[in-house]
Amino acid sequence: MDSHFYDRLSAELKDMESAGLLKPERIISSAQGGVVDIGGRKVLNLCANNYLGLASDPRVIDGALSATREWGAGLASVRFICGTQDIHKHLEASIAEYLGYHDAILFAAAFDANGGVFEPLLSEQDAIVSDSLNHASIIDGVRLSKAKRYRFATNDMNDLERVLQQARAEGVRSILIVTDGVFSMDGTIAQLDRIVELAERYGALTMVDDCHATGFVGPDGRGTPALKGVAGRIDIISGTFGKALGGAMGGFIVAAQPIVDLLRQRARPYLFSNALTPAVCGASLAAIRIACSPDGDERRARIQNNAAAFRSRMRAVGFDLIPGEHAIIPVMLGEAQLAQQMAAELLEAGVLATGFYFPVVPNGKARIRTQMSAALTTAQVHQAADIFEHVGRKLRII
Incomplete structure (x- = not known):
């Protein structure tokens, strides 16, 4: 045993406690x-x-219980081996339809969705332009990608345009602008209408983490793109079933079919994590129905x-x-x-x-x-x- 290692950890914890950071x-x-x-x-x-107050709603609980009785407690498998049931495909189709996209792919957590989306889609020839206040999961996902990395001051459209000009001047192939729809620590909402305008002007793609919006922000709860009038013009949306849509767990990406198809083949958190339990799927399906009602x-x-x-x-x-x-x-x-x-x-x-x-x-x-x-x-x-x-x-x- 390395006693110095444990002494160091104990000292770090004491320092955190004295600073009020535990x-x-x-x-x-x-x-x-x-x-x-x-x-x-x-x-x-x-x-x-x-x-939406659905975490203990009887309809959501019944959805989880019914799915468990029909489909079992879990799959004991990742999706591509023997972990895909009808209920997984139903949930993917339902969230994609709700948000107006071709298809969706499920992840064990929204953190995994953001952690797995960038590396399969972008290479060293491409660029990711990220808001400086984006969620930690986006930051970690960007680190796993080989793409060039640029940051712009949060919600600052002049700075975003400066960075887009820089990326184009440096000859990158594809640019993906990524932002939180709602910044989770501040509660401020991204200017998606202006971001989309700049993206289209500079030939860039867009991605929005809408975890703190899906289900309750915008018309019919369809999120910040709907609120800002750019529904259908965002290339990729990541979201969760762990907040408004039932409060359980699990994340998703909705996007055009080629994006979803490639993620199924190459997104490591998807390939190497067990499939969502039927209970989570059943609860999430019930929550989506309520959100649409x-x-x-x-x-x-x-x-x-x-x-x-x-x-x-x-x-x-x-x-x-x-x-x-x-x-x-x-x-x-x-x-x-x-x-x-x-x-x-x-x-x-x-x-x-x-x-x-x-x-x-x-x-x-x-x-x-x-x-x-x-x-x-x-x-x-x-x-x-x-x-x-x-x-x-x-x-x-x-």
Whole structure:
């Protein structure tokens, strides 16, 4: 045994703890929802990606149970060996149709979808132009590709055009612009209409990670491309079944047929990961049906109303919020230890809301990221705002 190795790890953990950078895991003793049980107490949950409130919806649960009874607990195989069932093809067809694409390919996680998409499609002759605030999974996926790498300042169209001009001047073959549809730490929405305009001007392809949008943003919940009026003009969309669409797990890519076909042959996370369980497929299919229904419309309206009400209340008492209209509402605090302290005080007072700090966000940009959902009632949103105000005044934040 290398005792120096373990001593080094222990020292790193102590340093993280003293800097307030350890991430505690709070154990939930109930199903996911607007109210959860923690330590024998019911608390309001303001930090789940459960945007449509479907994680514990009986219809979604029934979808998972029915699929398990019919198709079994799992495949014990990757897709190309003996891991493809009818239900996998049904889910791929359903998400592709919902988002208006030819086909879809499933991954064990959305992180894997972003991790596996670039390397098979692009070589050293090509270029990836990435927003500087893109999700970690995009950053890791880009690192695995041999393509040339360019970054542009987040949501800055002048800087994007500068980078596109540079890439073209350097003679690259194909350019892929990639951006989050919604930036998960800030809740800001990408300017996809302008990105598509620039892409078409410079002969580039486009990709959007729409994990924090699919199901509840834009007309019929079809995501940021629909919201920005460029539905069908984005070449590749990555998404998840782990947020609005059931809250389970699993990712996907929707794109034109040649892209999907090549990913099936060469995307390593797809080739070397077990197929999604039938339960996840069944739950996700049920969630897509709900998202497409009048119930989905009602839930999307509830999210918008909850977000507007919470933003208004929080601004009125003096909290520093990142402006926006999305269900992600970051409460800016600056220092990691303050974010940790506030999260602990909020939980004690009855609200589960997690602090985010370096390396998840830049140093000095620590925050409490709150997220509205259709699982919360109007009264609960106001109750949460009251608790935030109480804790904020106690800690002299406001």
